[in-house]
Amino acid sequence: MIKYFFTTTQDKNIAFHVNDDISDVKQNRLNLSANYGINIDNLRYMNQVHGCNIEVVTKQSEVCLDKCDALITNESNTPLMVMVADCIPILLYDEKKSVISVVHAGRNGTFLSIVEKTVLKMHEVFNCKVENITVVLGPSIQKCCYEVSVEMANTVKSKFGEEYTNDRLIDLQGINKKQLLDLGILSKNIDISHVCTKCSNENYYSYRLNNNCGRFAGIISLP
Numbered sequence: 001m002i003k004y005f006f007t008t009t010q011d012k013n014i015a016f017h018v019n020d021d022i023s024d025v026k027q028n029r030l031n032l033s034a035n036y037g038i039n040i041d042n043l044r045y046m047n048q049v050h051g052c053n054i055e056v057v058t059k060q061s062e063v064c065l066d067k068c069d070a071l072i073t074n075e076s077n078t079p080l081m082v083m084v085a086d087c088i089p090i091l092l093y094d095e096k097k098s099v100i101s102v103v104h105a106g107r108n109g110t111f112l113s114i115v116e117k118t119v120l121k122m123h124e125v126f127n128c129k130v131e132n133i134t135v136v137l138g139p140s141i142q143k144c145c146y147e148v149s150v151e152m153a154n155t156v157k158s159k160f161g162e163e164y165t166n167d168r169l170i171d172l173q174g175i176n177k178k179q180l181l182d183l184g185i186l187s188k189n190i191d192i193s194h195v196c197t198k199c200s201n202e203n204y205y206s207y208r209l210n211n212n213c214g215r216f217a218g219i220i221s222l223p
């Protein structure tokens with residue numbers, strides 16, 4: 001069985017790049033292997049840069065893949081991780097081909113269609129079929145709270161459609177969903193968390209609530 005989950009603030013900060021003690025973060029990551037049963041020794045993660053580079057992970061890949069915002073693998077027992085606080089952590093999998101993927105989709109990544117490019121790469125490299133791909137969008141800042149400048153809201157309106165804006169509020173989840181549906185991903189295979197990291201008061205970090213916060217993670221692993 002493919003295993004996936006999103007960590008919470010109870011799992012504490014998972015990222016090295018925020019203002020946190022390195023040994024504490026290492027311990028927090030180790031705890032994930034006990035609490036969620038993943039092989040932390042084989043974990044791969046990214047130096048995320050809000051771009052749209054996508055890397056294919058093999059057993060030989062570096063532990064931290066530099067300057068990319070999506071990972072794909074068909075390697076068994078090799079968990080992939082994306083770290084966020086408001087951006088959308090997206091997990092994808094094709095059980096038929098045993099291929100998994102993580103995507104970091106903030107505003108930039110979404111504008112660059114990173115989730116769409118990741119699906120296309122899953123097809124190109126591993127011959128995944130869109131009808132077999134399931135996509136999970138984790139807790140992230142939602143249209144209730146994601147306020148941007150007037151200019152940015154207008155950009156969203158003209159690039160994606162009026163339905164993705166409400167004055168200066170934008171709907172990143174909706175835009176990602178549209179990109180997936182346009183590719184042929186089945187609606188029933190798209191699962192979007194309704195938890196807004198900023199206003200839900202649930203256990204997830206929100207950068208807009210506290211820009212000194214940690215990061216939580218979306219992790220997926222093949223058996």
Ligand SMILES: [Zn+2]
Nearest residue numbers: 144145196199
């Ligand atoms: Zn909200």
